[in-house]
Amino acid sequence: MPAPTEPAPPPTISKLSAIEQSKRLAAYTAVDKHILPEHKVIGIGSGSTVPYVVERIVSQGKELNKDRVFIPTGFQSKELIVISNLNLGDVDQFPTIDVTIDGADEVDLELNCIKGGGACHLREKVLAEAAKTFILVADYRKNVDYLGTNFTPGVPIEVVPFAYAKVLQNLHHVLGSPNATLRMAKMKAGPVVSDNGNFIIDAPFSTDIMKDPYTIMARIKMLTGVVEVGLFCHMAQAAYFGNQDGSVTVKTMDGEKVIEERVAAA
Numbered sequence: 001m002p003a004p005t006e007p008a009p010p011p012t013i014s015k016l017s018a019i020e021q022s023k024r025l026a027a028y029t030a031v032d033k034h035i036l037p038e039h040k041v042i043g044i045g046s047g048s049t050v051p052y053v054v055e056r057i058v059s060q061g062k063e064l065n066k067d068r069v070f071i072p073t074g075f076q077s078k079e080l081i082v083i084s085n086l087n088l089g090d091v092d093q094f095p096t097i098d099v100t101i102d103g104a105d106e107v108d109l110e111l112n113c114i115k116g117g118g119a120c121h122l123r124e125k126v127l128a129e130a131a132k133t134f135i136l137v138a139d140y141r142k143n144v145d146y147l148g149t150n151f152t153p154g155v156p157i158e159v160v161p162f163a164y165a166k167v168l169q170n171l172h173h174v175l176g177s178p179n180a181t182l183r184m185a186k187m188k189a190g191p192v193v194s195d196n197g198n199f200i201i202d203a204p205f206s207t208d209i210m211k212d213p214y215t216i217m218a219r220i221k222m223l224t225g226v227v228e229v230g231l232f233c234h235m236a237q238a239a240y241f242g243n244q245d246g247s248v249t250v251k252t253m254d255g256e257k258v259i260e261e262r263v264a265a266a
């Protein structure tokens with residue numbers, strides 16, 4: 001890992017765009033409700049909402065954080081933990097995590113979600129499964145009734161490189177995703193390579209199929225060569241969505257409620 005750089009000072013609330021403000025609101029609210037003094041092992045997810053999670057945890061103070069250990073889901077969260085001077089650990093040392101907070105690409109009515117837009121979903125699922133409490137944070141655009149509504153690239157699937165063409169064929173001809181593609185890198189020739197050295201396939205499915213995410217997740221996972229599927233079914237206890245009006249929608253298995261938050265900046 002390269003030497004961590006100094007963290008940029010957090011922008012003030014007023015300088016943030018509406019989307020950034022809603023991410024920050026979701027992250028701050030989730031930390032305030034779920035990262036309690038008794039929690040000592042904390043999973044830190046990936047994505048653009050997670051820096052606000054870490055910012056809020058840091059604001060809880062050195063005294064609380066000195067006895068805690070933070071487990072990252074990938075390169076990004078590892079750097080965040082290190083530059084924030086929090087204690088870094090790994091899931092092989094701490095296979096039971098008190099709380100994991102992570103971002104999501106989309107969350108449905110039953111708290112199933114798509115993850116893996118950042119290609120981190122293998123480690124993310126391990127940390128979600130290891131956690132006693134798994135919490136999602138996102139902006140209002142990710143709050144949907146059915147997966148695949150706004151997030152259209154498809155279900156991220158991590159595959160071992162030598163099996164990618166075979167898995168693509170299975171998806172095209174057997175599982176009903178004719179437009180599944182290998183994810184290509186933006187600033188490098190060739191495919192995206194995950195933190196685990198694998199390739200990522202994005203597989204869009206019809207709304208009918210996505211209404212039962214568990215079934216398609218299990219069918220994809222059975223394909224030899226698939227390492228992990230970016231569908232997290234029945235794993236999260238709650239999802240926090242920051243809204244444009246400064247309120248926060250909290251989704252749980254009991255339904256959805258809107259709370260007025262307008263949290264103070266860290």
Ligand SMILES: O=C(CO)[C@H](O)[C@H](O)COP(=O)(O)O
Nearest residue numbers: 047048103115116117118120
């Ligand atoms: O699953 C993820 C990475 O694999 C991210 O949590 C997800 O893509 C959300 O990211 P962002 O908050 O940047 O939209």
